[in-house]
Amino acid sequence: MNVVSILTIILIAVSTVCLVLGLVGFFSTKNKTHNKKGKKKHRLFLALTLFALWLLVGTLISSVYKGKAGLHIEFSLFSDRITLFGMSFAKTTVVMWGIIALVFVMSLIFRIFIFPKFDKTEPKGLQNGIELSVEFMENFAKNSLGDYSDSLAPYMYTLGVFMIFAAISELFGFRPPTSDIVVTFAMGLITFVLINVCGIKKKGVKGRIKSMTTPTPVILPMKILSDVAVPVSLACRLFGNMLGGMIVMDLLKSVLGGYGSGIPAVAGLYFNVFHPLIQAYIFIILSMTFINEAIE
Amino acid sequence: MNAIGAGLAMLTALGAGFGMCLATSKAVEAVARQPEASGKINSILLLGCALAESTAIYAFVIALVLAAK
Numbered sequence: 176m177n178v179v180s181i182l183t184i185i186l187i188a189v190s191t192v193c194l195v196l197g198l199v200g201f202f203s204t205k206n207k208t209h210n211k212k213g214k215k216k217h218r219l220f221l222a223l224t225l226f227a228l229w230l231l232v233g234t235l236i237s238s239v240y241k242g243k244a245g246l247h248i249e250f251s252l253f254s255d256r257i258t259l260f261g262m263s264f265a266k267t268t269v270v271m272w273g274i275i276a277l278v279f280v281m282s283l284i285f286r287i288f289i290f291p292k293f294d295k296t297e298p299k300g301l302q303n304g305i306e307l308s309v310e311f312m313e314n315f316a317k318n319s320l321g322d323y324s325d326s327l328a329p330y331m332y333t334l335g336v337f338m339i340f341a342a343i344s345e346l347f348g349f350r351p352p353t354s355d356i357v358v359t360f361a362m363g364l365i366t367f368v369l370i371n372v373c374g375i376k377k378k379g380v381k382g383r384i385k386s387m388t389t390p391t392p393v394i395l396p397m398k399i400l401s402d403v404a405v406p407v408s409l410a411c412r413l414f415g416n417m418l419g420g421m422i423v424m425d426l427l428k429s430v431l432g433g434y435g436s437g438i439p440a441v442a443g444l445y446f447n448v449f450h451p452l453i454q455a456y457i458f459i460i461l462s463m464t465f466i467n468e469a470i471e
Numbered sequence: 472m473n474a475i476g477a478g479l480a481m482l483t484a485l486g487a488g489f490g491m492c493l494a495t496s497k498a499v500e501a502v503a504r505q506p507e508a509s510g511k512i513n514s515i516l517l518l519g520c521a522l523a524e525s526t527a528i529y530a531f532v533i534a535l536v537l538a539a540k
Contacts, residue, residue, distance in 0.1 A: 252539050408525055415528035418535065457521040464518065 183238045190230035197224030229437050237433020250422055254355050271352040274340045308332075319463040323373055323470065330369075331463065334362070335455045338413075342451030345421065346443055353451070354417040356410060363406030366462045370405065374469035383469075405465055409458060416454050420446040477534035487527035494519045 200220035204213060254265040285305075293302045309332065316328035338353060345351045352358045374383045387398045424446050428435050498516040502509045 250539065252535060411532055412521070412525050412528050415532045415535075419531060453517075457517065460514065460518055461521065 180238075183234060186234045187231065190227045190234060193223060193227035194231060197221075197227055229434070232436050233434035236436065239433075250418075250425065252356070252418075254350055265355060265357070267350055267352045267355040267358065270344055270349045271341070271358065274337065274344060274352065278336060278340060316463065319460075319467050321467075321470070322377075323466070327369070327373075327463075327466070331459050334462075335459055338451060338455035338458065342417070342447055342455075345424070345447050346440075351417055351421065353413055354421050356414045359413040359417075360406065360410040362413070362458070363408075363410035366409060366465065367402075367406040369462070370402070370465050370469045373466050377470040386469075409461060413454055413458055416450065420450055473537045477537040480530045480534040480537065483530035484527045487523055487530075490523035490526075491520050494523060 197220050201217065201224055204217045204220060254267040256263050257266050257269060258264075259269070289301070298306055312332045312335075313324065313328050316324035316331060320327055341351045341353045341358075345354075371383070374386070378386065388395050424439060424443060427439050427442055431438060494516060498512050501512050505512075
């Protein structure tokens with residue numbers, strides 16, 4: 176017997192004893208939670224149970240799992256490729272199709288089965304949430320886009336929904352589509368087209384060129400450069416943030432090795448849910464600001 | 472050599488952190504002076520922070536390109 180297996184047996188024994196102790200204490204203090212001290216004891220035993228469970232599961236997994244824990248990760252800027260129907264696709268593209276299909280089916284189900292049941296006089300529960308988010312988006316667009324808010328608010332809402340779903344797909348083990356620079360650059364290009372289309376629609380081609388050359392025609396190259404930089408900066412910002420979050424999560428998982436049960440899920444709440452929400456908000460608010468600049 | 476370059480590129484985070492610290496401190500002052508305008512200040516602060524952060528993100532992308540070799 177070598178040192179490692181002795182250590183494993185000791186760890187399993189300790190965690191089993193702790194688990195039994197914690198469970199016994201948890202159930203025996205269940206009825207004594209009327210005062211503050213009893214409640215504290217109850218919670219302490221719950222924490223001990225959870226810790227022992229985590230240690231037991233981690234030790235069992237890492238004794239079976241032969242992979243080495245440590246600071247070694249492999250990542251690539253571009254996604255792995257997969258062959259479907261004789262054609263080569265990036266895996267993120269396939270995940271993106273899945274997200275699009277999911278959102279499409281969900282919106283159809285909502286439109287056909289759930290929306291007609293909504294109460295028009297007394298909203299509650301799910302209806303409140305949906306109405307709140309749609310209203311927030313509409314007010315948001317009205318404040319910064321003015322005339323074009325009716326046509327652009329739904330697009331921005333769709334963009335936000337797509338980005339949030341893309342970020343959550345990482346929790347299911349896929350590489351998120353927004354961590355591929357191709358996807359984010361496409362989204363940036365759509366914003367670039369929208370800026371120019373809205374600007375030309377509002378002022379005409381002459382007005383757009385005139386707004387480029389005010390106050391003097393000398394700054395025309397600089398204006399063009401700053402316009403071209405918009406999609407690049409939008410794409411790089413989203414891509415960098417998403418890839419950074421993914422690398423941090425990969426690092427956490429590789430460091431924990433066999434003990435990586437439970438803890439990455441808690442960290443994922445920040446890196447896969449909260450942070451992408453802020454990034455989606457920033458992408459939308461920046462797109463609106465640039466469009467507003469063009470139509471002003 | 473690539474790793475050293477990637478590490479040096481991330482020195483940009485110094486500037487981004489300083490910019491975000493300035494923006495946040497001013498926003499805190501503004502909210503302390505006018506608590507009723509906190510909603511508007513919040514959205515402007517987020518916009519400013521995103522723009523200040525973008526330099527650090529560019530540096531991060533460059534570091535990734537260098538390190539992914």
